[in-house]
């Protein structure tokens with residue numbers, strides 16, 4: 001699912017009006033009507049007080065449309081205009097006139113704190129103060145209004161995005177933003193719903209189809225995509241009947257040190273469970289017996305050093321290599337890693353300590369082949385690309401890094417973002433049960449195993465991240481967030497594959513009816 005920039009959203013509105021021969025007022029009517037339908041479907045006329053707060057731009061115009069329909073259907077509505085600027089948009093004014101023709105209870109003008117209404121905890125707030133047009137922080141009294149919303153504890157439904165949130169920046173003051181329970185976003189979600197700095201402003205979100213021009217939606221190239229089942233399914237490579245283990249590649253998993261052999265066991269098992277034909281692990285000598293006894297499907301090669309990797313040499317020809325889990329950053333290990341990079345020609349997935357070694361010795365980055373995959377968690381990413389000001393700055397730096405080194409950067413987190421050159425792919429699966437040791441090792445193994453089966457490194461990363469999260473989403477049903485372990489993610493991988501073939505989905509909806517950000 002494409003995630004459009006602010007400029008693209010405005011362009012899409014214009015193109016839709018032009019192609020469908022409708023006015024912008026009619027498009028606003030459609031948008032507001034969709035919000036009304038959503039509320040009406042759930043409330044069925046219940047007489048809960050609904051406070052609709054409208055700004056003076058088109059987001060406010062949407063709010064006025066919603067309020068008018070709610071009034072017509074007999075709801076208990078209080079409409080307010082947050083009078084924060086003299087510059088009203090045309091469509092706001094058209095809808096201001098229309099609501100005045102519908103009811104004698106005209107919208108109440110709010111000009112300062114003294115005007116704030118009482119809002120009960122069981123009331124509903126519709127937040128239509130600012131949308132994507134916010135271009136500076138709200139006035140102080142408007143910020144206090146947003147805090148008044150939050151203090152009321154009323155269910156808050158934001159129109160398009162929580163007011164005070166920019167579509168392409170991080171607000172400096174969290175009190176200047178509405179904290180929404182739910183956001184109904186027009187046509188597609190916004191990038192800010194998925195970033196660690198800004199996702200807290202809405203608990204749930206849903207995209208409402210407002211009939212934006214189909215050609216615009218299809219042809220417009222976006223910098224950001226949300227990856228759900230609809231995006232993943234077409235990538236799937238079926239298993240051939242007349243195939244053998246050689247058909248699906250040979251994964252080599254390199255890593256481990258004294259006390260950290262388990263990381264390689266997990267990674268190797270994940271490579272196998274993702275479908276790799278063969279798996280070999282390469283570990284320090286101390287790991288030989290534990291590896292052979294806990295992972296009988298794997299072949300095992302060992303370093304001559306007992307406790308760490310000092311010489312990564314082997315006489316097999318792996319299709320793809322995953323390296324770094326539990327490897328440590330000993331000087332001897334670094335020398336071995338550097339030598340390995342100089343001679344390696346297989347596709348590579350780099351994780352954990354191998355990333356830390358690259359961060360410590362940036363000159364080694366030039367040894368990476370094009371399309372090498374790196375899978376840092378936030379701390380590892382910071383060591384690699386430097387500190388960032390906020391999430392947007394982080395993504396800018398990540399794109400520059402990916403371009404410079406021609407690598408696929410898998411930035412792990414609640415919504416893992418895969419960056420390749422200028423494009424960013426946001427994953428939609430996964431849950432907090434994954435916040436436990438070893439799940440990252442599993443991901444590296446899976447991506448390595450997928451490359452072995454012929455998936456391009458970028459596809460393997462997107463597919464791997466999706467399946468990893470999906471497996472955890474299925475497993476959490478049986479184990480709960482607290483008890484989910486990295487081994488469960490491997491165990492449930494088969495179910496995650498099978499889920500790809502479960503009920504078909506609507507093209508506009510990546511994974512579910514509602515989304516928790």
Ligand SMILES: NC(=O)C1=CN([C@@H]2O[C@H](COP(=O)(O)OP(=O)(O)OC[C@H]3O[C@@H](n4cnc5c(N)ncnc54)[C@H](O)[C@@H]3O)[C@@H](O)[C@H]2O)[C@@H](O)CC1
Pocket residue numbers: 009012013027028031055056057058059060061062084085087089129130131132133134135136137138139159160161186187210212
């Ligand atoms: N396809 C779509 O996405 C559609 C979008 N529509 C709505 O239009 C919205 C965008 O409307 P606008 O561009 O009018 O902008 P907004 O309604 O988001 O609000 C900003 C308005 O207030 C002004 N402003 C910005 N920051 C301010 C501040 N801190 N204090 C006071 N005033 C400030 C701006 O000049 C602008 O007029 C969308 O978010 C959406 O709700 C719908 O009406 C129709 C379809």
Ligand SMILES: Nc1ncnc2c1ncn2[C@@H]1O[C@H](COP(=O)(O)OP(=O)(O)O)[C@@H](O)[C@H]1O
Pocket residue numbers: 352376377412413414415416429430431432433434435436437438439440441442443468
């Ligand atoms: N709250 C969360 N929601 C979804 N996914 C998560 C969450 N926390 C962690 N993850 C995922 O779990 C994995 C953790 O990886 P990492 O931090 O490298 O763990 P480890 O090094 O212990 O293997 C990543 O794939 C990350 O995206």
Ligand SMILES: [K+]
Pocket residue numbers: 059127128129130131158159160161162163
């Ligand atoms: K809003």
